[in-house]
Amino acid sequence: MLSWEYPPVLVGGLGRHVHALATALVRAGHDVTVVTRYGEHADGTPAALDEVVEGVRILRAPQDPPMLPLTTDTLLAWTMSLNHSLTRAALVAGGEYDVVHAHDWLVNHAAVTLKHHHRVPLVATVHSTEAGRHRGWLPAELNRSIHSIEWWLTYEARRVLVCSADMRWEVSRLFELPAAKTQVVRNGVDPQAFAAAPADVRAQREKHAPDGPMVLYAGRLVFEKGVQDLLDATVALRERHPGLRVIVAGDGPHAEDLKDHAEHAGVGKDVDFIGFAGPRDLPALYAAADCLVVPSRYEPFGLVALEAAAAGTPVVASRVGGLAEIVEDGVTGLSFPPGDVAALTEAVSSVLSDELLSRRITAAAHELVLNRYGWDDIAEATAGAYAKAAGDERAMRVRALPTLDIPEGNLLSRDA
Known part of the structure; x- marks a missing residue:
């Protein structure tokens, strides 16, 4: 391998x-x-x-x-x-x-x-x-x-x-x-790997969001992950939910651009960029958060959604790629069209405001993890x-590669 x-x-x-x-x-x-x-x-x-x-x-x-x-x-x-x-x-x-x-x-x-x-x-x-x-x-x-x-x-x-x-x-x-x-x-996902100790969860909460809701993003800082949409949504979310903190855990080539984006949006003081979170810290971060947001514009699968579900955290995710197969809107999480900041805002606000909804989708997502996504x-x-x-293919043969002709235009247009 x-x-x-x-x-x-x-x-x-x-x-x-x-x-x-x-x-x-x-x-x-x-x-x-x-x-x-x-x-x-x-x-x-x-x-x-x-x-x-x-x-x-x-x-x-x-x-x-x-x-x-x-x-x-x-x-x-x-x-x-x-x-x-x-x-x-x-x-x-x-x-x-x-x-x-x-x-x-x-x-x-x-x-x-x-x-x-x-x-x-x-x-x-x-x-x-x-x-x-x-x-x-x-x-x-x-x-x-x-x-x-x-x-x-x-x-x-x-x-x-x-x-x-x-x-x-x-x-x-x-x-x-x-x-x-x-x-x-x-x-x-291995659910046991995301069972954080209560003391570690409390420490993460007190460190990052002691006075209000904690919204978490975990992943690489690249355009296709849609972090910029979460930053734009924070403008309205902080008004609705006093003391709200958005924690961005991850690193990548767009880190500085996203920090500038937060400042220009006027939410620089409401967002903490904490860098890459390793396997020791990530389970407690998930469990400490009131909501994990996966705002991807492109997402083949969305492993963080499974990890958060295993940790007992409600998930709000864009309805794109493999995420749409994990997060069923209103059942195992809340979803929104990719790039739709207003819909993202409403979904996160619903989770933060409705404790019964949050508990219900979290329980359903955890059950999904146990029944469908075991590594064995x-x-x-x-x-x-x-x-x-x-x-x-019992015996391999060396073959000449055919010529690759890359066509012009959008290669993934579903209208073609």
């Missing part, structure tokens, strides 16, 4: 997904090796280059020179360097494998190399797409380059896994995949995809 993030390196939901899936596969009796990039623990101590944790063998590849920063301008060069080090780490460690499982385009070159080296099938999980993040458009050369790598990944893969029915439509449309090649395998079931479905991939 290849992933550009894995504990202790966590950037978003992908790393948590790979960790939970790998450990669940081990519990089911499979041998799992994760090849990922090197990182340090929260206390600054280096993570081991080769170790077994929770039954998973983890190979961590240090960054090769030149020491490139991870920025938009250097992203492709950084990714190529990463793939070189991942490939070397995997080949040096040796081992025999039945399948290679790649998570997103950032590890594609290493995954394809290992697939052909070991002559085993490749399974790819597409967690999001470049065109999807840009509402169907590929506005610049970098976007088109990433799209071409995503296309190559799905071409080389025997099975393409996605986290929602909406994502299945998206990848099938973008990469012209036959229906038999794609499979929905949902994300999951997800691991079983993933193992089934491995078996199908192996059955479809």
